[in-house]
Amino acid sequence: MENINLKINGLDVSAPAGSTILEAARLAGIKIPTLCFLKEINEIGACRMCIVEVKGARNLVAACVHPINEGMEVYTNTPQLIASRRRTLQLLLSNHDQQCLSCVRSGDCELQQLCKEYGVDDAHYYEGETTHYELDETAAHMVRDNNKCILCRRCVATCEKTQGIGVIGANNRGFDTMIGSAFEMGLGDTSCVSCGQCIAVCPTGALYEKDYTQQILDAIADPDKYVVVQTAPSVRAGLGEEFGYPMGTDVEGKMAAALRRVGFDKVFDTDWAADLTIMEEATELLDRVKNGGVLPLITSCSPGWIKYCEHYFPDMTEHLSSCKSPQQMFGAMLKTYFAEKEGIDPKKIVSVSVMPCTAKKFEIGRDDQDAAGVPDVDIAITTRELARLIKRSGIEFTMLPDEKFDDPMGESTGAAVIFGATGGVMEAALRTAVEVLTGEELANLDFTDVRGTEGVKEASYNVAGMDVKVAVASGLGNARTLLDKVKSGEADYHFIEIMGCPGGCVNGGGQPQVSGDVRNFTDVRGIRASVLYNNDAAKPIRKSHENPAIKKLYEEYLGEPGSHKAHETLHTSYVKRSVN
Numbered sequence: 002m003e004n005i006n007l008k009i010n011g012l013d014v015s016a017p018a019g020s021t022i023l024e025a026a027r028l029a030g031i032k033i034p035t036l037c038f039l040k041e042i043n044e045i046g047a048c049r050m051c052i053v054e055v056k057g058a059r060n061l062v063a064a065c066v067h068p069i070n071e072g073m074e075v076y077t078n079t080p081q082l083i084a085s086r087r088r089t090l091q092l093l094l095s096n097h098d099q100q101c102l103s104c105v106r107s108g109d110c111e112l113q114q115l116c117k118e119y120g121v122d123d124a125h126y127y128e129g130e131t132t133h134y135e136l137d138e139t140a141a142h143m144v145r146d147n148n149k150c151i152l153c154r155r156c157v158a159t160c161e162k163t164q165g166i167g168v169i170g171a172n173n174r175g176f177d178t179m180i181g182s183a184f185e186m187g188l189g190d191t192s193c194v195s196c197g198q199c200i201a202v203c204p205t206g207a208l209y210e211k212d213y214t215q216q217i218l219d220a221i222a223d224p225d226k227y228v229v230v231q232t233a234p235s236v237r238a239g240l241g242e243e244f245g246y247p248m249g250t251d252v253e254g255k256m257a258a259a260l261r262r263v264g265f266d267k268v269f270d271t272d273w274a275a276d277l278t279i280m281e282e283a284t285e286l287l288d289r290v291k292n293g294g295v296l297p298l299i300t301s302c303s304p305g306w307i308k309y310c311e312h313y314f315p316d317m318t319e320h321l322s323s324c325k326s327p328q329q330m331f332g333a334m335l336k337t338y339f340a341e342k343e344g345i346d347p348k349k350i351v352s353v354s355v356m357p358c359t360a361k362k363f364e365i366g367r368d369d370q371d372a373a374g375v376p377d378v379d380i381a382i383t384t385r386e387l388a389r390l391i392k393r394s395g396i397e398f399t400m401l402p403d404e405k406f407d408d409p410m411g412e413s414t415g416a417a418v419i420f421g422a423t424g425g426v427m428e429a430a431l432r433t434a435v436e437v438l439t440g441e442e443l444a445n446l447d448f449t450d451v452r453g454t455e456g457v458k459e460a461s462y463n464v465a466g467m468d469v470k471v472a473v474a475s476g477l478g479n480a481r482t483l484l485d486k487v488k489s490g491e492a493d494y495h496f497i498e499i500m501g502c503p504g505g506c507v508n509g510g511g512q513p514q515v516s517g518d519v520r521n522f523t524d525v526r527g528i529r530a531s532v533l534y535n536n537d538a539a540k541p542i543r544k545s546h547e548n549p550a551i552k553k554l555y556e557e558y559l560g561e562p563g564s565h566k567a568h569e570t571l572h573t574s575y576v577k578r579s580v581n
């Protein structure tokens with residue numbers, strides 16, 4: 002690609018044609034601050050933090066959207082620019098609820114960080130009129146606090162463009178502008194799918210998950226409760242970021258050690274249930290293929306995707322696998338199989354899950370998720386909440402030894418851990434389905450065609466003389482593109498994997514927040530996914546149907562995959578919802 006030569010702050014810089022000033026400066030190791038900018042999602046140049054001087058231009062320009070030209074001379078840090086950025090921050094603070102001491106984002110808030118860097122506090126425009134908004138707590142998964150909103154619109158663009166949903170937008174005009182839903186509806190009354198992608202991109206504490214860390218500590222302190230935790234595959238790939246480890250660090254061992262020290266009675270792994278999901282889902286796929294069932298079969302692990310399908314593609318709910326998600330399968334087996342084995346009353350068990358996902362908070366309250374007559378899962382927390390729980394419990398995470406999960410629900414295979422990356426469920430299912438169909442051992446377990454962070458992937462495999470066509474989509478905007486092709490007859494597949502969040506659960510709405518500065522220039526999804534693929538490659542067993550603990554579960558309790566008992570406990574149903 003052709004390169005463009007320019008000067009930034011007097012330095013000679015060369016950057017690919019089509020780059021913005023922001024990108025060219027970054028290549029030269031010069032940071033220009035941003036707030037509203039999200040690459041390819043929110044490129045509106047509205048917040049004015051990234052303004053720079055271009056020699057010869059009449060006005061200051063927004064570096065995030067302004068393209069570079071040959072011979073351009075740019076200045077990013079003049080006293081005039083610094084003064085202007087200070088003024089922007091002072092104006093933002095003039096109508097901002099500055100409760101930093103208790104704010105959930107204090108320490109990783111992008112507004113707070115910029116104010117610190119530019120030496121800005123609230124003193125300047127203190128006397129003016131301010132707005133006050135009630136918290137929106139109507140949704141199952143999150144709270145919206147417009148008192149901390151800086152109107153950057155990252156959330157709006159993400160909901161609209163990445164997820165193709167658009168249940169939030171800018172209401173009113175001028176001083177009264179606020180982010181909300183149509184007709185001032187609470188978020189919980191809209192067809193929001195609880196994905197939490199808006200939280201993931203918010204630079205401030207205006208959006209956050211409903212926090213249940215105190216309920217967990219209370220349950221642990223109750224001698225009458227038996228409190229068990231399960232952790233999803235992606236949590237081990239993200240949690241370390243909350244404790245200062247570089248992105249892409251696998252902290253599985255320290256996480257197990259921390260959970261034990263928090264005081265859980267058993268520390269189990271959702272990966273065990275991911276293997277179980279493959280047993281049930283592969284059986285369902287083979288049954289539908291052999292017996293003329295509804296195809297394509299679509300995965301059901303992602304509750305954001307499930308809610309999306311129910312709202313936006315209600316005529317396709319019969320394509321959804323009837324399998325509960327791994328979180329719910331785990332809870333179901335905990336309160337039936339494990340409870341019976343250990344002689345514990347399921348009503349005394351508090352089933353806690355740690356998920357990279359905010360939609361899991363919605364999922365635990367769905368109908369038909371109560372195998373033992375009590376909810377399969379009682380409390381679902383995010384990776385971020387787990388970090389808070391560990392810190393609040395006074396645990397020195399970085400000093401912990403690596404420990405293992407408890408038996409029997411802690412044993413898992415490589416197939417299970419890759420559930421957290423887009424294409425991982427498909428690959429895990431193929432490892433099992435191909436061996437069952439052919440009766441032969443697979444020579445190569447890596448289905449690389451379905452790996453990678455592209456939004457939509459397709460592949461075809463010849464299995465026992467039959468062409469099995471599969472597709473994978475992550476991010477709901479991509480899911481819509483794929484489903485439209487299926488509905489129109491343009492594409493026909495046997496099996497589709499859909500994950501609600503772009504890149505899959507590693508980039509879930511409950512994972513550690515990554516600032517715009519990092520997010521815009523880093524392959525967050527790919528780096529976190531590499532943790533899971535490395536973990537898979539290092540496992541002695543990499544196929545779900547070879548997990549000894551799952552084999553034992555079928556021998557001792559369920560019979561065989563797809564059995565009556567398996568259906569009673571591990572499968573569920575869906576509803577058709579409207580769009581609000």
Ligand code: SF4
Nearest residue numbers: 100101104110205206
């Ligand atoms: S959003 Fe940021 S600046 Fe505002 S109160 Fe929270 S931490 Fe402080």
Ligand code: SF4
Nearest residue numbers: 160193194196197199
């Ligand atoms: S949770 Fe997802 S669907 Fe709901 S408002 Fe946020 S981005 Fe939109």
Ligand code: SF4
Nearest residue numbers: 150151153154156203
């Ligand atoms: S809620 Fe957060 S992401 Fe949305 S506009 Fe406000 S500050 Fe920006």
